[in-house]
Amino acid sequence: MSVTAANGFLAAGVACGLKNSGGLDLALVQNVGPIASAATVFTSNRCQANPVLWSKQVMSDGQVRAIVLNSGGANCYTGSQGFQTTHATAEAVADALEVSAGDVLVCSTGLIGEQLDLAKLRAGVADASGALTGDSDAAASDAAALAAAQAIMTTDTTPKQSTFTSQEGWTIGGMAKGAGMLAPGLATMLVVITTDAALSPAELDAALRRATAVTFDRLDSDGCMSTNDTVSLLASGASGVTPGADDFAAALTAVCQDLTLQLQADAEGADHDVAIEVVNAASESEAVEVARAVSRSNLFKAAIFGKDPNWGRVLAAVGTTQAAFDPYNIDVSFNGVQVCTAGEPDQPRELVDLTPRAVHILIDLHAGDTRATVWTNDLTHDYVHENSAYSS
Amino acid sequence: MSVTAANGFLAAGVACGLKNSGGLDLALVQNVGPIASAATVFTSNRCQANPVLWSKQVMSDGQVRAIVLNSGGANCYTGSQGFQTTHATAEAVADALEVSAGDVLVCSTGLIGEQLDLAKLRAGVADASGALTGDSDAAASDAAALAAAQAIMTTDTTPKQSTFTSQEGWTIGGMAKGAGMLAPGLATMLVVITTDAALSPAELDAALRRATAVTFDRLDSDGCMSTNDTVSLLASGASGVTPGADDFAAALTAVCQDLTLQLQADAEGADHDVAIEVVNAASESEAVEVARAVSRSNLFKAAIFGKDPNWGRVLAAVGTTQAAFDPYNIDVSFNGVQVCTAGEPDQPRELVDLTPRAVHILIDLHAGDTRATVWTNDLTHDYVHENSAYSS
Numbered sequence: 001m002s003v004t005a006a007n008g009f010l011a012a013g014v015a016c017g018l019k020n021s022g023g024l025d026l027a028l029v030q031n032v033g034p035i036a037s038a039a040t041v042f043t044s045n046r047c048q049a050n051p052v053l054w055s056k057q058v059m060s061d062g063q064v065r066a067i068v069l070n071s072g073g074a075n076c077y078t079g080s081q082g083f084q085t086t087h088a089t090a091e092a093v094a095d096a097l098e099v100s101a102g103d104v105l106v107c108s109t110g111l112i113g114e115q116l117d118l119a120k121l122r123a124g125v126a127d128a129s130g131a132l133t134g135d136s137d138a139a140a141s142d143a144a145a146l147a148a149a150q151a152i153m154t155t156d157t158t159p160k161q162s163t164f165t166s167q168e169g170w171t172i173g174g175m176a177k178g179a180g181m182l183a184p185g186l187a188t189m190l191v192v193i194t195t196d197a198a199l200s201p202a203e204l205d206a207a208l209r210r211a212t213a214v215t216f217d218r219l220d221s222d223g224c225m226s227t228n229d230t231v232s233l234l235a236s237g238a239s240g241v242t243p244g245a246d247d248f249a250a251a252l253t254a255v256c257q258d259l260t261l262q263l264q265a266d267a268e269g270a271d272h273d274v275a276i277e278v279v280n281a282a283s284e285s286e287a288v289e290v291a292r293a294v295s296r297s298n299l300f301k302a303a304i305f306g307k308d309p310n311w312g313r314v315l316a317a318v319g320t321t322q323a324a325f326d327p328y329n330i331d332v333s334f335n336g337v338q339v340c341t342a343g344e345p346d347q348p349r350e351l352v353d354l355t356p357r358a359v360h361i362l363i364d365l366h367a368g369d370t371r372a373t374v375w376t377n378d379l380t381h382d383y384v385h386e387n388s389a390y391s392s
Numbered sequence: 393m394s395v396t397a398a399n400g401f402l403a404a405g406v407a408c409g410l411k412n413s414g415g416l417d418l419a420l421v422q423n424v425g426p427i428a429s430a431a432t433v434f435t436s437n438r439c440q441a442n443p444v445l446w447s448k449q450v451m452s453d454g455q456v457r458a459i460v461l462n463s464g465g466a467n468c469y470t471g472s473q474g475f476q477t478t479h480a481t482a483e484a485v486a487d488a489l490e491v492s493a494g495d496v497l498v499c500s501t502g503l504i505g506e507q508l509d510l511a512k513l514r515a516g517v518a519d520a521s522g523a524l525t526g527d528s529d530a531a532a533s534d535a536a537a538l539a540a541a542q543a544i545m546t547t548d549t550t551p552k553q554s555t556f557t558s559q560e561g562w563t564i565g566g567m568a569k570g571a572g573m574l575a576p577g578l579a580t581m582l583v584v585i586t587t588d589a590a591l592s593p594a595e596l597d598a599a600l601r602r603a604t605a606v607t608f609d610r611l612d613s614d615g616c617m618s619t620n621d622t623v624s625l626l627a628s629g630a631s632g633v634t635p636g637a638d639d640f641a642a643a644l645t646a647v648c649q650d651l652t653l654q655l656q657a658d659a660e661g662a663d664h665d666v667a668i669e670v671v672n673a674a675s676e677s678e679a680v681e682v683a684r685a686v687s688r689s690n691l692f693k694a695a696i697f698g699k700d701p702n703w704g705r706v707l708a709a710v711g712t713t714q715a716a717f718d719p720y721n722i723d724v725s726f727n728g729v730q731v732c733t734a735g736e737p738d739q740p741r742e743l744v745d746l747t748p749r750a751v752h753i754l755i756d757l758h759a760g761d762t763r764a765t766v767w768t769n770d771l772t773h774d775y776v777h778e779n780s781a782y783s784s
Binding site for chain 1: 698707712
């Protein structure tokens with residue numbers, strides 16, 4: 001049930017004609033309180049879409065009553081007309097729900113450089129407002145959350161949802177979309193997480209940054225960073241419970257991690273889900289730097305597609321980083337087979353089985369005692385096909 | 393005739409069984425003087441192959457009498473045994489040519505993590521030493537240079553050669569190999585350039601760094617950096633002419649540029665040769681940073697393969713850089729059609745014809761008055777195919 005799992009939230013997903021397919025393309029989530037705390041993480045891309053520019057203004061007071069999301073167009077590089085479209089969409093939601101437009105987040109995803117049709121958006125907002133469901137009938141609430149999760153899909157093949165319920169009586173639920181452009185600092189990734197925990201915007205912000213830093217930020221499917229990424233966390237306080245900061249952060253991280261792996265599993269054209277784990281690094285940031293460098297090597301990723309345990313391509317990528325290590329004291333394992341020890345060949349590469357979808361690359365830097373994992377995918381014919389035909 | 397075009401150089405290319413195909417796989421170039429000045433640029437990858445480690449020692453005095461190059465194996469991550477193989481290869485050349493092993497550069501290219509067969513290398517050196525040709529018969533000299541250029545090919549489909557002759561009577565000739573892993577600071581790229589100009593090691597070094605910085609360093613075919621890259625420049629002084637520094641650097645840059653574009657044209661699986669030109673940048677390094685970010689966007693590269701002028705992917709990549717620009721004052725043209733002006737859609741993308749192999753992307757940052765071009769290729773099915781099957 002994802003975004004409606006927590007008390008105090010209503011959701012809907014409708015079709016308003018933005019997608020050529022006629023599929024669901026507008027999602028609306030309302031926070032009916034009693035509180036309206038929120039936190040967000042936006043793309044770190046300097047080229048930011050109009051909905052990101054708008055939503056940053058909304059977040060100035062940490063109060064959010066609703067979030068509206070559309071697929072079928074990113075509304076990025078669409079100039080002042082595009083910004084007016086975002087603004088008018090928020091106003092339409094505000095009118096329908098009798099809240100302030102300044103408390104309405106907007107997210108968009110799809111092709112860059114095309115204007116969205118405001119009339120369709122307004123019609124979609126009207127439909128969605130009338131369809132908002134939650135808190136009452138469980139089946140209807142589930143269906144509404146699913147429709148919302150479907151409405152934000154672009155090249156995704158399945159909706160992504162996750163929930164966590166604490167024994168203390170509070171719940172976290174989330175939905176996500178994203179199948180390409182998955183890279184650091186998020187990437188064509190829209191995530192809405194709701195909770196009925198009673199937390200302030202500052203408490204939510206701290207937990208959200210802790211959680212995204214080790215989950216969404218470490219999913220690097222294709223090295224490309226989107227202009228529209230937004231992860232939002234809305235709290236209704238409807239449970240009446242204020243969890244401990246560590247408890248809440250751990251639960252939020254679990255939900256984010258679940259959604260991250262769902263995004264990885266649905267990455268455009270991927271044949272393999274690759275976890276690149278760097279151990280014994282001098283620092284966590286260096287572990288991430290090394291893992292990310294490997295995750296961005298097209299040669300490594302193509303080799304994985306070819307089921308080829310080409311560990312030289314791992315070390316060639318490691319060598320491009322500034323992390324502390326001795327090139328002749330690195331170990332590399334593919335799916336548990338240590339093919340390189342201290343910079344020399346160890347087990348025969350023929351022992352490695354890259355048939356399963358899940359691939360685990362372990363890189364031991366022997367330079368410290370911290371570790372990190374970055375998740376990526378292989379580079380496949382289907383990736384090239386899907387991304388050579390996306391806008392046509 | 394490339395490496396034998398300048399007086400004072402002999403070359404040979406032979407087959408010694410390192411390549412499974414039985415093709416030419418060992419090249420030898422000898423500088424017969426009167427001088428033996430040399431300069432080199434090596435990979436900036438921290439994981440460096442044994443021949444790179446060896447050759448760096450050779451360069452400590454700037455004197456080089458011969459260079460031996462093999463395909464069929466990179467001799468990287470092969471430990472002390474691998475280093476001994478490189479050392480023994482240099483010794484074999486030294487014995488055959490009656491020079492010091494400390495004046496013999498060694499280059500290797502091929503798969504990482506496999507030992508080279510020293511017996512085959514020794515037999516190849518013996519054959520090549522006996523076959524060395526140059527300075528005498530023009531046709532035989534051409535054939536020897538061509539054989540050397542063929543012997544260093546891996547996935548290259550054609551040998552790459554270039555020459556320049558000055559009216560002052562000095563000549564530069566070069567050969568290159570490289571078809572994948574073409575990225576900054578060079579990449580699975582081996583280049584040997586010879587000249588009969590009379591120049592000191594320091595003069596050669598200055599000219600070589602000027603030339604590579606604007607040519608090989610700006611070829612970024614797939615973002616992957618090799619462990620073996622070596623560009624070497626050998627001077628025999630046989631012309632007796634010492635050219636002016638600017639004249640020599642300009643000629644050397646022209647030869648390097650010619651070889652760079654030959655490498656781009658033969659990049660693994662590429663359908664398009666893409667020149668990404670950034671103009672009106674605040675500095676040359678920022679222009680390069682922006683162009684390189686675009687050259688590394690898999691989404692952009694896949695779109696070019698699909699003949700899709702998806703300029704949003706250009707701007708999304710530009711936005712990941714730290715260069716000075718206003719995201720809403722950038723212009724983008726594809727093959728002369730300005731599809732984005734001041735961050736908004738301009739000419740319809742349908743006007744862009746991406747049918748030709750040559751693609752020109754022009755990005756105007758409106759932030760200064762410097763420019764730079766980075767050359768790359770599209771991301772194709774054939775690239776994935778070739779790189780998923782390379783080592784198997």
